[in-house]
Amino acid sequence: MCKTAGISGGDCDGGAGDRWCASSLTASNPSCAYSIPSVTPDTAYNAYGYIVDSHNFGATSGTQGSNGAYTVNNVAPVVSAVTLNGGVAIDLTEGSTTGVVLGATITDNNSCAGGELATIYGYTYRSDVAYAGCDVSGEANSNYCYPEITCTVTGGTCTGTTDASANYTCTANLQYYADPTDILTEFPGANWLSTVKVIDNNSATDDTEVASGVEMNSLTALDVTTSINYGSLDIGQRNDPLDKITTVTPTGNVGIDTELSGPANMCTDFPTCTGNTIAVSYVKYALATSTAYASGASLTTTPTEVELNAAKVRTGSPATKNVWWGIEIPLGTTPGSYTGSSTVNAYKGEIVNW
Numbered sequence: 001m002c003k004t005a006g007i008s009g010g011d012c013d014g015g016a017g018d019r020w021c022a023s024s025l026t027a028s029n030p031s032c033a034y035s036i037p038s039v040t041p042d043t044a045y046n047a048y049g050y051i052v053d054s055h056n057f058g059a060t061s062g063t064q065g066s067n068g069a070y071t072v073n074n075v076a077p078v079v080s081a082v083t084l085n086g087g088v089a090i091d092l093t094e095g096s097t098t099g100v101v102l103g104a105t106i107t108d109n110n111s112c113a114g115g116e117l118a119t120i121y122g123y124t125y126r127s128d129v130a131y132a133g134c135d136v137s138g139e140a141n142s143n144y145c146y147p148e149i150t151c152t153v154t155g156g157t158c159t160g161t162t163d164a165s166a167n168y169t170c171t172a173n174l175q176y177y178a179d180p181t182d183i184l185t186e187f188p189g190a191n192w193l194s195t196v197k198v199i200d201n202n203s204a205t206d207d208t209e210v211a212s213g214v215e216m217n218s219l220t221a222l223d224v225t226t227s228i229n230y231g232s233l234d235i236g237q238r239n240d241p242l243d244k245i246t247t248v249t250p251t252g253n254v255g256i257d258t259e260l261s262g263p264a265n266m267c268t269d270f271p272t273c274t275g276n277t278i279a280v281s282y283v284k285y286a287l288a289t290s291t292a293y294a295s296g297a298s299l300t301t302t303p304t305e306v307e308l309n310a311a312k313v314r315t316g317s318p319a320t321k322n323v324w325w326g327i328e329i330p331l332g333t334t335p336g337s338y339t340g341s342s343t344v345n346a347y348k349g350e351i352v353n354w
Contacts (some may be wrong), residue, residue: 239326
């Protein structure tokens with residue numbers, strides 16, 4: 001039985017490598033058998049049958065050299081060993097994206113090579129959204145659903161058409177505001193899951209979800225205007241109403257308040273402060289425009305929580321919050337250029353204000 005048509009010298013034209021099988025000499029009814037390997041591409045295979053006698057004379061029957069082709073059917077691929085971020089909690093990157101790796105092993109007894117595995121996608125999502133809520137591109141949402149992530153084969157894990165399995169990785173670029181699932185968040189009972197899906201070249205498909213999800217950690221972060229210039233003020237003058245603005249922009253995945261504090265003094269030789277000073281208490285702030293200086297809160301050296309109520313970022317355009325500032329120049333202050341600092345820390349806000 002030959003893979004291609006033609007015999008010579010009592011053997012297939014291509015020799016042993018062109019032969020499916022061969023029988024030994026027999027008085028009648030010769031036969032031979034070929035076992036199809038467990039990993040075989042699905043397609044039609046030619047099988048040309050020849051009978052020759054001990055003198056290498058071929059049979060004269062009309063069926064001599066006829067093609068008894070057979071077909072290997074397609075079998076569906078199988079996804080296994082799905083992973084998400086190596087099984088550890090996800091930490092996002094302030095104001096940017098974070099590459100989170102999904103992994104899986106895909107097995108196909110029609111082989112892992114030769115274009116058999118046509119499409120491999122990864123999906124990652126908040127567990128209460130579930131795969132059913134994140135299984136097509138139209139359901140994408142940077143807060144909770146990253147569907148149809150392109151996957152690539154890990155080098156060296158698929159050796160050819162006789163190999164059934166290959167490892168794949170998919171990198172999901174998660175936005176900095178992807179929903180947290182740890183404590184004191186909107187979804188503390190959830191976590192994040194991943195699914196890997198394969199479609200072979202005959203449209204047979206399989207998908208498998210990771211066995212255990214991972215937490216998305218809270219990222220409490222902000223960006224803030226870098227300087228405040230109170231202007232030129234005489235002794236006894238002040239910013240009234242408070243009119244110097246710092247703008248706070250959430251850059252994490254939670255709603256935030258702030259903690260404000262400062263050093264004991266503004267100084268003409270800051271931060272050494274061995275010269276002339278203005279006490280920190282003369283710096284005041286408020287969360288509303290046109291706040292009178294007398295109604296503002298005094299800055300202190302102790303971090304003090306301020307109910308900024310900056311909402312959780314839901315899109316690529318976070319909502320900002322302003323803080324209004326002012327200073328009074330107390331009597332007896334020596335004229336000069338005074339410098340100080342204000343520390344603005346991000347503080348996870350109450351969930352109701354997210």
